[in-house]
Each structure stands twice: as C-alpha cells, then as structure tokens.
Amino acid sequence: xxxxxxxxxxxxxxxxxxxxxxxxxxxxxxxxxxxxxxxxxxxxxxxxxxxxxxxxxxxxxxxxxxxxxxxxxxxxxxxxxxxxxxxxxxxxxxxxxxxxxxxxxxxxxxxxxx
Amino acid sequence: xxxxxxxxxxxxxxxxxxxxxxxxxxxxxxxxxxxxxxxxxxxxxxxxxxxxxxxxxxxxxxxxxxxxxxxxxxxxxxxxxxxxxxxxxxxxxxxxxxxxxxxxxxxxxxxxxxx
Numbered sequence: 001x002x003x004x005x006x007x008x009x010x011x012x013x014x015x016x017x018x019x020x021x022x023x024x025x026x027x028x029x030x031x032x033x034x035x036x037x038x039x040x041x042x043x044x045x046x047x048x049x050x051x052x053x054x055x056x057x058x059x060x061x062x063x064x065x066x067x068x069x070x071x072x073x074x075x076x077x078x079x080x081x082x083x084x085x086x087x088x089x090x091x092x093x094x095x096x097x098x099x100x101x102x103x104x105x106x107x108x109x110x111x112x113x114x
Numbered sequence: 115x116x117x118x119x120x121x122x123x124x125x126x127x128x129x130x131x132x133x134x135x136x137x138x139x140x141x142x143x144x145x146x147x148x149x150x151x152x153x154x155x156x157x158x159x160x161x162x163x164x165x166x167x168x169x170x171x172x173x174x175x176x177x178x179x180x181x182x183x184x185x186x187x188x189x190x191x192x193x194x195x196x197x198x199x200x201x202x203x204x205x206x207x208x209x210x211x212x213x214x215x216x217x218x219x220x221x222x223x224x225x226x227x228x229x
Contacts, residue, residue: 004157033216040123042204042221043158058216090157102148103217105157 003027004106006091012112013081021076021109023091031094032074033103034058034066036087043090049074050096081113116141118207120220127195127227135190135223137205144210147188148217149179152202161203164188175199195227 004025013019023032030051035043035058045058047066055066063085067075078085091106117140127133139145146165150158162173169181179190188205202224206217 040221043219045216048216092158102160102163103158104160105150107155107157 004091004093004104006089006106006109008109009107010110012114014114015082017081019078019081019111021078021089021091021111023074023076023106025072025074025091025093025104025106027093027095027104028071029093029095029104030071031096032068033092033094034064034074034076035090035092036060036085037090037108038087046076046089078111078113081111083113086111086113116207116209116218118205118218118220120203120205120223122223123221124224124226127225129197129227129229130194133192133195133199133225133227135203135205135225137188137190137220138186139188139205139207140186141207141209145188146208146210147179147181148206148208149173149177149188149190150204150206150219152204152222154201158204161190197227197229200225200227 007022033048034046037043044060046064049055049068052068065077089109092103094103119138148163149161151161152158162171164171164181172178177192179188181188202222204222205220208217
C-alpha cells in the first residue's frame with residue numbers, strides 16, 4: 001500500500017550494529033504499529049503507538065526501541081543487532097474511527113543480521 | 115487472552131474448485147475478525163472483516179467468510195479458486211471490548227492453487 005512506506009526495503013547488517021527502520025504514512029492515522037514476521041510464527045507485535053505521545057510495548061519488545069517523531073513517522077531501532085533479529089519487519093497504521101481498526105500495512109523491510 | 119488458530123499450514127486446491135481456509139479464535143469478549151492476504155514480497159492486504167450484523171461477510175476478489183459464534187470460527191471461502199489466489203493468508207482477531215485496539219494474528223496458511 002503506497003500510503004504506508006518503509007525504508008529501507010532490504011538491509012544486511014552485522015551483529016552488534018545499530019540500525020533504524022523507518023515508516024511513514026500519508027493516511028492521517030493516529031495509530032501505528034511495528035510487527036515482525038517469521039516463517040511459521042505469523043506476525044508478532046513489537047511496539048505500537050496511539051499518538052505522538054503514546055508508546056507501548058508489544059509482545060516481543062526486548063532488543064528494540066521506537067520513536068514517534070510525528071503523526072506520520074514511526075521508527076524502529078535495533079540498538080545492537082543480533083542474528084535472531086533476522087526477519088521481515090512490517091509497519092502498519094489504523095484509525096480508531098468508523099474503519100473499526102482495519103490495519104494498513106507497509107511493504108516490509110527484510111533484515112538480515114550476520 | 116486473545117488468540118487465533120489456523121490449523122492448516124498449507125492448503126492446496128485445483129483451479130475452479132472451491133477453497134476454504136480455516137480460522138478459529140479465542141477472545142474474552144465479542145470479537146472483531148479480519149482476514150489479510152500476503153502476496154510474495156508484499157505487505158499484508160486487507161481482505162474482509164466481521165464487525166457486526168450478517169454472519170456472512172463478503173470481501174475483495176470474490177472471497178467471503180462466515181462468522182460462527184458457537185464454533186468460534188471465521189473460515190475464509192471462495193466458490194471457485196484462481197491460480198492468482200495463491201498467497202499467504204492470515205486471520206486476525208480483536209476483542210471488541212478492548213480499548214487497546216491491537217490485533218492478534220494467526221500463523222498464516224499458505225494457499226496454493228494449481229492450474
């Protein structure tokens with residue numbers, strides 16, 4: 001969905017490096033989410049934010065941090081990357097209004113930690 | 115606690131045959147239910163949702179799903195499968211009474227439609 005963009009689309013890094021994944025949206029939604037997808041495990045929630053001043057941990061937040069710089073921007077950081085953080089990362093947005101929490105996903109960032 | 119089960123990792127059907135992708139859920143209250151599809155190298159795309167009303171929900175690309183409260187199921191169906199339907203399908207649930215708004219996803223079912 002072009003309304004939710006993620007950069008980079010692919011990234012290779014080394015163990016111990018700090019990296020940042022960025023997400024931007026033009027949908028005007030207040031709520032934003034970061035997920036990781038692993039084969040056979042589905043999507044697991046890392047962090048979510050209901051507005052610029054609201055940040056919440058998801059089910060697998062250890063080793064990750066986030067920053068909500070503006071309504072439209074939500075960044076995910078790996079402070080010291082490790083190989084088991086190799087995964088496909090998705091950003092999503094939603095609107096708590098009449099759309100009843102339908103989430104809209106970005107194209108994903110494929111991360112490989114060596 | 116909320117959870118979603120997709121009992122089949124993989125579903126294979128011939129083009130033109132009906133398809134079903136199964137989903138059962140567990141929530142503490144009443145659910146909002148969703149189906150998403152993921153094509154290769156793409157993000158998840160919304161297919162359909164059940165919020166209230168008619169238990170049979172129609173969505174994109176000819177898909178439909180039936181909410182069955184007694185069986186806590188929300189199976190995805192299509193009367194006639196296409197090769198282009200081949201993708202990874204995710205069921206998701208949200209507790210209607212929750213203020214958190216987060217979705218819980220199943221592990222996904224890989225649908226393969228062969229010519």
